[in-house]
Amino acid sequence: MQKKRGNLERVHVGADPLIAGHIETIFNARGIHCMVRNRHLVGGAGEIPPLEAWPEVWVAREDADIARQLIREILDPEGPVPADWRCPDCGEVIEGQFAECWSCGALAP
Structure with a gap:
C-alpha cells in the first residue's frame, strides 16, 4: 500500500x-x-x-x-550480482557487489 x-x-x-x-x-x-x-x-x-x-x-x-x-x-x-565496473575517478576495476571504489572512495556510476 x-x-x-x-x-x-x-x-x-x-x-x-x-x-x-x-x-x-x-x-x-x-x-x-x-x-x-x-x-x-x-x-x-x-x-x-x-x-x-x-x-x-x-x-x-x-x-x-x-x-x-x-x-x-x-x-x-x-539477487543477481552486478557486473564489475571501472572507477570513473581512478580507473580501478571494482567487483560488481561494491558500491564504492576501494582505492579512492568514488561511488559506482
Missing part, C-alpha cells in the same frame, strides 16, 4: 529499526534525501498498535521509484 503525504511517499515499513537505518544510510550515500518516521516507537509496541510503531522510510515522490529499487536490492542480497 502506497502512503503519500504532501510531496513525500512512504517506500518502506518494517519492524526492524536497524534495517530502516541501513536503508537511510544507503539513500544518503546515493544522494536520496529520506526521513525515517517512528524510529524510536518500537519500544511502545503493546501500548500502541504494533504496525503504528514500526519505522517508516519516506522519500520525495520523484525519488520513490529508484528508492523502491534500491530497497529491493538491499533486502534481497541473493
Whole structure:
C-alpha cells in the first residue's frame, strides 16, 4: 500500500529499526534525501498498535521509484550480482557487489 503525504511517499515499513537505518544510510550515500518516521516507537509496541510503531522510510515522490529499487536490492542480497565496473575517478576495476571504489572512495556510476 502506497502512503503519500504532501510531496513525500512512504517506500518502506518494517519492524526492524536497524534495517530502516541501513536503508537511510544507503539513500544518503546515493544522494536520496529520506526521513525515517517512528524510529524510536518500537519500544511502545503493546501500548500502541504494533504496525503504528514500526519505522517508516519516506522519500520525495520523484525519488520513490529508484528508492523502491534500491530497497529491493538491499533486502534481497541473493539477487543477481552486478557486473564489475571501472572507477570513473581512478580507473580501478571494482567487483560488481561494491558500491564504492576501494582505492579512492568514488561511488559506482
